[in-house]
Amino acid sequence: MKPAIPLLQVKDLAKFYGNRVGCEQVSFNLYPGEVLCVAGESGSGKSTLLNTLAFHQRPDAGSIRYDLREEGVTDLATLPDARLRELWRTDWGFVRQNPADGLRMRVSAGANIGERLMAVGDRHYGDIRGVAKDWLQRVEIDETRLDDAPSSFSGGMRQRLQIARNLVTEPRLVFMDEPTAGLDVSVQARFLDLLRRLVAELRIAVILVTHDLAVARLLAHRLIVMRHGRIVETGLTDQLLDDPQHPYTQLLVSSVLNA
């Protein structure tokens, strides 16, 4: 077993809203290619944690260290804003619950995918079009829709386009906030299957927030259960779901069918 360097190292992270706790005392390591789900009820601090991890908001305490492609392990608090923006556009992705927050709804699907490619310096028009077409196909959207804006797409297609937009730069870490919550059950399976395949194929590390334990069961290697802004239990996904130790996790697991 080859000991890998963690891609992300989180230590004693906290975020407060005034005197309200968003999240606190959060520590974990994430390894390359690992899919980690953060589960918990709404209001438990999942999205706060995700946005803080992605440095969209500054933590009030604790540290986040990331293994940058060039510099190696770096405390994100020391990273200049320009480098942080570059990280967001290239080596990281962020998939939103509502596709309208993660896509540009009025520009073409091709441009939505191409935008991040340009950020990594791929300026050749034909190449970008070609790559965008290829990615539409990979997320099962007909390539004839390349020049259509996502405002004309169904919910499932929009969410798949968001995946293409984020994965096109082959990021090593992608954050996802309830990506299936807005989808009809009938299109969820397709989305999840696609996500599962792409993430495994590209060996992308993912931190995915969900309240749906079945989603966690399907996608995650490891699971974190949160309550009141804190981690109550963490472990191997099937172990945590089949043999939960903490009273709150037992309650959560026993209150859903077929998790």
Add this chain to the structure above:
Amino acid sequence: MHEPTLLSVRHLGKHFTLHTQGGTTMPVLDEISFEVARGECLVLDGPSGAGKSTLLRCLYGNYLASSGEIQVREAGGLMRIDVAQATPQQIIELRRTTISYVSQFLRVIPRVSAIDIVAEPLQALGRDAGAARDKAAVLLARLNLPERLWHLPPATFSGGEQQRVNVARGFIAEKPIMLLDEPTASLDAANRAVVVAMIREACLRGAAVVGIFHDAEVRDAVATRRLPLSPIVAEQLAA
């Protein structure tokens, strides 16, 4: 652990604390110790509720051991890993390389065909997709799963059909340690015989098998050794 010993369990204990039921503690396994060597098939005996499935799940890292050790020799290496103490990453790696588990019921993955479900453990070891599918087809044919089902997701299959997919998936990668929880429970006599033959072949190639079998005939056909388990009763607790 001696060289041929692949699995060594010492003083294993497992209890469940049911917080949703007033914090009741339910002891299931107490002071279980045994070893399994290459080529052995250890059959777990005992009535329903004795903790047979719980034991297998502990060995697979699916249930957390409450006490004791579960030493496993990693495939191809000299490393021993204690499943009871291992990190999630180590358990995932052990499952990829060393331990396979055939559960009683198949957990289906939406949209994934039977043949791909079977091929997956081999692909995870780096075998290319074509070769893995070819071997999956051989196994499914041997288990008499009708060919028209191979490319369908097993969600709509009968219990017996799903179980054969599960068995094929558990055997395809020829792992050194194989855990089998009633793999023949919903099979007819002909397919039961196929599974018995497959278990024997696994032992011949040097696998260590730990199994639970409802059917006495299957037990007798595969067991090289038995481990009796009995439910922990109240008097034992009081003692």
